[in-house]
Amino acid sequence: MKKVNVVVVGATGAVGQEILNILNERNFPINNLKLCATSRSAGTEIEFQGQKYVVEETTPESFTGMDIALFAGGKASLEYGPAAVERGCVVIDNSSNYRMDQEVPLVVPEVNPEDVTWHKGIIANPNCSTIIMVVALKPIYDAAGIKRVVVSTYQAVSGAGKEGIEELTEQVKAVLEGREYPPSKFAHQIAFNLIPHIDVFQDMDYTKEEWKMVKETQKIMHDSSIRITATTVRVPVYRSHSESVNIETERKLTAAQAKEILAQAPGVIVQDDVANKVYPMPLFTSDKDEVFVGRIREDHTVDNGLNLWVAGDQIRKGAATNAVQIAELLLKYDCLMEKK
Amino acid sequence: MKKVNVVVVGATGAVGQEILNILNERNFPINNLKLCATSRSAGTEIEFQGQKYVVEETTPESFTGMDIALFAGGKASLEYGPAAVERGCVVIDNSSNYRMDQEVPLVVPEVNPEDVTWHKGIIANPNCSTIIMVVALKPIYDAAGIKRVVVSTYQAVSGAGKEGIEELTEQVKAVLEGREYPPSKFAHQIAFNLIPHIDVFQDMDYTKEEWKMVKETQKIMHDSSIRITATTVRVPVYRSHSESVNIETERKLTAAQAKEILAQAPGVIVQDDVANKVYPMPLFTSDKDEVFVGRIREDHTVDNGLNLWVAGDQIRKGAATNAVQIAELLLKYDCLMEKK
Numbered sequence: 001m002k003k004v005n006v007v008v009v010g011a012t013g014a015v016g017q018e019i020l021n022i023l024n025e026r027n028f029p030i031n032n033l034k035l036c037a038t039s040r041s042a043g044t045e046i047e048f049q050g051q052k053y054v055v056e057e058t059t060p061e062s063f064t065g066m067d068i069a070l071f072a073g074g075k076a077s078l079e080y081g082p083a084a085v086e087r088g089c090v091v092i093d094n095s096s097n098y099r100m101d102q103e104v105p106l107v108v109p110e111v112n113p114e115d116v117t118w119h120k121g122i123i124a125n126p127n128c129s130t131i132i133m134v135v136a137l138k139p140i141y142d143a144a145g146i147k148r149v150v151v152s153t154y155q156a157v158s159g160a161g162k163e164g165i166e167e168l169t170e171q172v173k174a175v176l177e178g179r180e181y182p183p184s185k186f187a188h189q190i191a192f193n194l195i196p197h198i199d200v201f202q203d204m205d206y207t208k209e210e211w212k213m214v215k216e217t218q219k220i221m222h223d224s225s226i227r228i229t230a231t232t233v234r235v236p237v238y239r240s241h242s243e244s245v246n247i248e249t250e251r252k253l254t255a256a257q258a259k260e261i262l263a264q265a266p267g268v269i270v271q272d273d274v275a276n277k278v279y280p281m282p283l284f285t286s287d288k289d290e291v292f293v294g295r296i297r298e299d300h301t302v303d304n305g306l307n308l309w310v311a312g313d314q315i316r317k318g319a320a321t322n323a324v325q326i327a328e329l330l331l332k333y334d335c336l337m338e339k340k
Numbered sequence: 341m342k343k344v345n346v347v348v349v350g351a352t353g354a355v356g357q358e359i360l361n362i363l364n365e366r367n368f369p370i371n372n373l374k375l376c377a378t379s380r381s382a383g384t385e386i387e388f389q390g391q392k393y394v395v396e397e398t399t400p401e402s403f404t405g406m407d408i409a410l411f412a413g414g415k416a417s418l419e420y421g422p423a424a425v426e427r428g429c430v431v432i433d434n435s436s437n438y439r440m441d442q443e444v445p446l447v448v449p450e451v452n453p454e455d456v457t458w459h460k461g462i463i464a465n466p467n468c469s470t471i472i473m474v475v476a477l478k479p480i481y482d483a484a485g486i487k488r489v490v491v492s493t494y495q496a497v498s499g500a501g502k503e504g505i506e507e508l509t510e511q512v513k514a515v516l517e518g519r520e521y522p523p524s525k526f527a528h529q530i531a532f533n534l535i536p537h538i539d540v541f542q543d544m545d546y547t548k549e550e551w552k553m554v555k556e557t558q559k560i561m562h563d564s565s566i567r568i569t570a571t572t573v574r575v576p577v578y579r580s581h582s583e584s585v586n587i588e589t590e591r592k593l594t595a596a597q598a599k600e601i602l603a604q605a606p607g608v609i610v611q612d613d614v615a616n617k618v619y620p621m622p623l624f625t626s627d628k629d630e631v632f633v634g635r636i637r638e639d640h641t642v643d644n645g646l647n648l649w650v651a652g653d654q655i656r657k658g659a660a661t662n663a664v665q666i667a668e669l670l671l672k673y674d675c676l677m678e679k680k
Contacts, residue, residue: 148641148642150490150586150639150641152492152584154494154534154573154575168532169516172512172516173516176509176512176513187617188617188621188623189623192508192576192577192578192623193577193621193622193623194494194575194577194582194621194622194651195621196582196584196619196620196621196634196635196649197614197617197619201614201615204595204637204638204640205595205612205614205635205636205637206637227640227641227642228641229586229639229640229641229645229647231584231586231635231647231649233494233582233584233649235494235534235575235576236532236575236576236577237532237533237534237576238532242534242536242573244492244536244571244573244584246490246569246571246586255544255545272545274537274541274545275541277527277528277537279536279537280536281528281533281534281535281536282533282534283528283529283532283533294536295536295545295571296545297544297545297546298544299490299569300544300567300569301488301490301567301568301569302488302567305569307569307571309536309571309573
């Protein structure tokens with residue numbers, strides 16, 4: 001297999017680290033690897049497949065001679081994405097910077113893999129909650145069409161990075177010891193609490209996170225007629241986002257049919273054996289690459305309704321795994337760019 | 341004001357203790373107070389309004405000469421409810437034993453207060469998640485009718501009593517120290533986890549908790565045409581249940597209209613100022629008697645849709661406060677029974 005030159009931008013953060021884990025686990029065919037980050041993290045040593053790498057500060061020249069740049073998130077892709085593309089390096093961007101750009105494919109490999117083929121240098125990785133939802137929605141959509149989705153999320157603190165994890169741990173300790181631990185990463189105390197507010201507020205008092213679940217899903221599914229309404233909530237869980245998803249389909253699916261369809265779907269694991277208390281839970285879906293679906297029930301309040309409970313690791317499938325899968329598709333469809 | 345004889349059955353549990361707090365806070369007009377529990381807790385001393393009471397073991401004779409019996413929960417009302425009624429003592433029952441009995445009113449004072457007047461000795465207190473939801477639904481229903489509700493809950497561990505609280509605390513400590521702490525009150529680990537399973541599984545793989553939210557709401561609202569589908573989830577929060585509620589109304593309500601209607605509704609406090617990060621959170625709605633509503637948004641995916649985020653203390657408004665309010669209605673409507 002052809003080996004390629006890969007640069008990871010933001011290699012020292014939670015998503016960057018996970019990208020490296022997944023490149024290793026999936027044995028991605030790497031020729032040269034380069035790790036980049038901001039000047040603050042430059043100089044950090046990271047081991048990958050038995051070899052030590054020194055993290056470099058990202059510059060336009062970081063992309064010279066490279067085939068694929070995996071951007072972990074933040075503003076880096078705004079600053080360096082165009083420079084990478086100019087040099088013939090395809091950008092896979094985990095930030096929201098380019099997701100709704102009509103010139104940029106937004107790809108979930110289980111849903112719209114062929115969209116990588118029309119890239120113009122940048123491919124966007126969707127929002128984590130969106131990825132986890134659409135992997136479960138796609139097989140239902142293919143079988144019965146989808147008219148409307150009402151989704152409520154239960155999102156882990158690691159969606160806010162390493163600082164989110166530390167804030168939960170330290171705040172929980174403080175609460176148990178009767179000490180104060182003021183919030184800094186989150187708007188309010190997250191220990192033993194829920195915060196119905198993720199990202200900034202936008203139109204109609206929905207958050208940006210809620211609008212992402214609407215608009216990104218329509219783009220990925222190539223269907224702007226799917227109606228979606230979302231309420232996104234931060235919960236005191238370390239890792240894996242969970243979602244209560246109510247679906248109105250075009251045509252009837254029984255719960256048994258939905259289970260069978262989901263069980264055969266790529267990237268989905270059905271965990272639904274209520275007699276034995278089996279259903280997805282974030283604690284046990286963490287560090288996994290699949291999306292877990294359970295509590296699959298017909299919703300008797302509409303002619304064609306289903307309820308699902310979905311959970312998935314938002315750092316893996318919701319970010320790093322999905323990005324590496326996109327890189328694999330670039331090789332599979334042979335659509336890298338010519339290096340300049 | 342007339343003073344009455346009150347017996348609290350299950351006085352030593354979480355709900356029983358809260359009933360005593362609320363009888364005191366609301367200055368309920370008590371003549372004689374009697375505290376009862378199982379033989380295991382009999383002999384416990386409890387102070388109420390400066391006086392010490394020794395908890396007695398419940399027997400049929402516990403109700404002789406008493407006007408109102410507040411049953412905190414469990415099977416006690418099955419065993420002793422009829423004996424209380426025979427003696428002319430009105431039973432206010434927090435368990436689910438009689439809730440769906442057509443001879444028994446199911447009452448939320450902000451919603452259907454007049455239903456206390458047709459009691460035949462027993463009045464049922466609804467499920468905690470149901471109470472919290474219907475207090476928010478009623479003003480919307482009165483203003484615009486309700487066709488359909490899709491609700492996902494985020495329920496605190498104290499819904500499972502004192503042992504639920506202890507299990508969360510001890511398990512969180514164990515996880516932080518790297519120790520095992522196997523679940524006992526809950527089906528799985530609740531520390532840093534979510535469990536999409538409350539009470540036993542029933543028809544169509546919905547839980548009993550989910551069916552309660554459907555059937556009790558229809559009974560309280562006197563409208564079996566309201567279509568409700570629920571997904572109930574346990575979260576690692578100590579106290580106060582939260583609910584993401586999607587409502588399809590008969591007639592259009594703007595978000596501004598819904599806010600105004602809710603702000604004027606009895607028992608409701610609107611917390612909805614997203615610019616200042618104000619919305620209900622369980623940490624700050626605990627130990628309160630009201631139901632808090634925020635994130636009030638139009639749902640653009642149906643002609644007449646609303647999304648609400650609702651939180652309320654499930655031990656107070658969801659149980660003890662509601663029960664004491666029912667007792668107050670018995671006095672207001674003068675519908676105690678004749679003592680025998």
